[in-house]
Amino acid sequence: MDSGPLQVVSVPTAPYPDQRPGTSGLRKKVCVFQTRRNYLHNFVQSVFSSIDLRDRQGSTMVVGGDGRFFNQTAIEVIVQMAAANGVGRLIIGHHGIMSTPAISCVIRKYKAIGGIILTASHNPGGPEGDFGIKFNTANGGPAQEAVTNKIFQISRSIEEFAICPGLHVDLTTLGRQTFDLENKFKPFTVEIVDSVDSYANLVRNIFDFAALKELLSGENHISIRIDAMHGVAGPYVRRIFCEELGCPANSAINCVPLEDFGGQHPDPNLTYAADLVDSMKDGKYDFGAAFDGDGDRSMILGKHGFFVNPCDSVAVIADNIFCIPYFQQTGVRGFARSMPTSAAIDRVAKATKIELYETPTGWKFFGNLMDAGKLSLCGEESFGTGGDHIREKDGLWAVLAWLSVLAARRQSVEDILKDHWLKYGRNYFTRYDYENVDVDVACWMMADLESVICEKSFIKQRFAVEDKIFQVEKADSFEYTDPVDSSITRHQGLRIIFSGGSRVIYRLSGTDSEGVTVRIYIDSYEKEEIFADTQVVLAPLATIALKISQLHQRTGRRGPSVITFCASAVVTLPSDCHVTAKKKTPDEGSRKLVSQGGDPGHINKAQRREKKSNNVKQFRAMAGIKALVGLSFSGAIGLTFLLLGCALEQYGVYWPLFVLIFYVLSPIPTFISRRLSDGDSSSNACRELAYFLTTGIVVSSFGLPIVLARTATIQWGACGLVMTGNAVIFLTIFGFFVVFGGGDEFSWEQW
Secondary structure (H helix, E strand, O other), X not given: OXXXXXXXXXXXXXXXXXXOOEOOEEEEEHHHHHHOOOHHHHHHHHHHHOOOHHHHOOOEEEEEEOOOOOHHHHHHHHHHHHHHOOOOEEEEEEEEEOOHHHHHHHXXXXXXXXXXXEOOOOOOOOOOOEEEEEEEEOOOOEOOHHHHHHHXXXXXXXXXXXXXXXXXXOOOOOEEEEEOEOOOOOOEEEEEEOHHHXXXXXXXXXXXXXXXXXXXXXXXXXXXXXXXXXXXXXXXXXXXXXXXXXXXXXXXEOOOOOOOHHHOXXXXXXXXXXXHHHHHOOOOOOEEEEEOOOOOOEEEEEHHHEEEOHHHHHHHHHHOHHHOHHHHHHOOOOEXXXXXXXXXXXXXXXXXXXXXXXXXXXXXXXXXXXXXXXXXXXXEOOOEEEEOOOOOOOHHHHHHHHHHHHHHHOOOHHHHHHHHXXXXXXXXXXXXXXXXXXXXXXXXXXXXXXXXXXXXXXXXXXXXXXXEEEEEEEEEEOOEEXXXXXXXXXXXXXXXXEOOOOEEEEEEOOOOOOOEEEEEEEEEXXXXXOOOOHHHHHHHHXXXXXXXXXXXXXXXXXXXXXXXXXXXXXXXXXXXXXXXXXXXXXXXXXXXXXXXXXXXXXXXXXXXXXXHHXXXXXXXXXXXXXXXXXXXXXXXXXXXXXXXXXXXXXXXXXXXXXXHHHHHHOOHHHHHHHHHOOOOOOOOHHHHHHHHHXXXXXXXXXXXXXXXXXXXXXXXXXXXXXXXXXXHHHHHHHHHHHHHOOOOOOOXXXX
């Protein structure tokens, strides 16, 4: 124990407007955390302040990260601030490294109130790369939206943070370290743990390790190739596959965690794990897998590099779920998938009469169902799969699940998947990622696209590409009502669902450090034609998706950054794949897209909408000082009418000036509601109350002059001038909210 108590200090700070946690926490470029004064401290304090003081005092929390650059620096700050904020014990991974699944496991094992995870997942690392920080709650899963909204609101008004700057922890030595702090009855404790032990014990009780060892190192063993991509999964892979299951040491590659992931992009897909794919092509290995930076995602490959689409992967595990002993003991409560994920698992759920849930993207939605005992297995198209053993997706768990299926069925990965398609039919699936698109451009494109697809005339439209005809059956902006707590989550992606079940989905990613990723998901079900090339099957839908959205024209992109599907990592649409119509249409060279049964002016409507969108963007760009001058001038006109109603010689009564109080009061409820709540996830009682109060204020301002006129306190002419002034002033206030009310920086200073 250190001699003498350590000092706790409060440090003044100023808020930042951009610390809203995304789908997986706060992610920014490393330089943002390094160069913006107290940027990390502000967010960490906001996390601690979001926890009730009574729950925080003397509590246990878990801290770990994927080992990327800035990880060690951030951990030191978090330790110092945790001590100053009353946390009693921190459990930290050895060297500060702990996979996201392991952190969820440790939170649950030690009954901690939560954990702070330092990761940007599959985003690149290093000094020029990304850094992220997210908060998981006591169930081991990502914080619900109510919690992240609270963290964001606190970050917008933070004035100081508490820290113990003299506290320093040795992350290299396993064991317990204790520290005395000022004004604290109990010492602050830090435990450095080997998180691999805890996680290995967990999965050992889920899977049949004897059967897996026979598969991987027995007499007729298969050969595997596991690529940890220099992420946090490396030590876990070494321990479980090499030390416990007997795989040769050279079966596991890139297992040393590096701050920059070896200069690579730690994203387990066909593009960024190309080295693994190439090593599989000669047939030397029967099974391959790659993990992302924090170990919660994995890609599955079969012999010769046969790619298993993540949507198919979770469906195959669901269909063979009792190959895993854990589910033989617990039973299966339900399946779930994120909305963009293909409906492959839906067919398994229907055949097995197991409940199926469709949720927004984000593991927190699965966690709520698991906590309620409604869900056992779930997955996302973004290479995330997991069970209810923890409350995070788990890349290593998914690999062990696949190996369990191989051990039970003694078939190749390719044969298992083809048998699945023969049994259920096949969902062809692809995802186009347009990375680092300008946020404003992406948001305006989505807003305009939503206005297009939500028009009644869009339903039942028929689009033809070559000999394929697609009729729109449904189009909407996806919203989700949680069956556990009835909370509503809106604006989770735009869906176009065609007859036969084919889908096109547009969505913005919430995991980028700068810019935004626009994603297009394309999903088409075939019952008979199950062995065709994905590129060929989906090319017509891809053409329609790009033409409807006008994405290339709006963003200036010539093609996607990454395409994920089962034939290749990169695709170019066939040059002869152009849109045709069954009825006579305008000149082929000038026609963009014609809906069958509709009029050739469809593209003209789209062009008009795009032009309107551009005009609106130009208007927003001119907002600022010009808008303020215009609104101020409008307000002056309104006040002039009010003063005329009081100061003209024939009136000369100043009672109407009382309405000035209503002008001052009218914006206050909305300002307060914006401070206290800033989410669209459910009905907002605070905002509804603000609307009610504001309506009362506005009605009162119009009612008062009438009352004064009817009692002969003022003349009716004065009443008319005051009412005119009221109308102008309130329209001016409304204009202020329209022009300036959309940003996170919305504040009294602008007012």
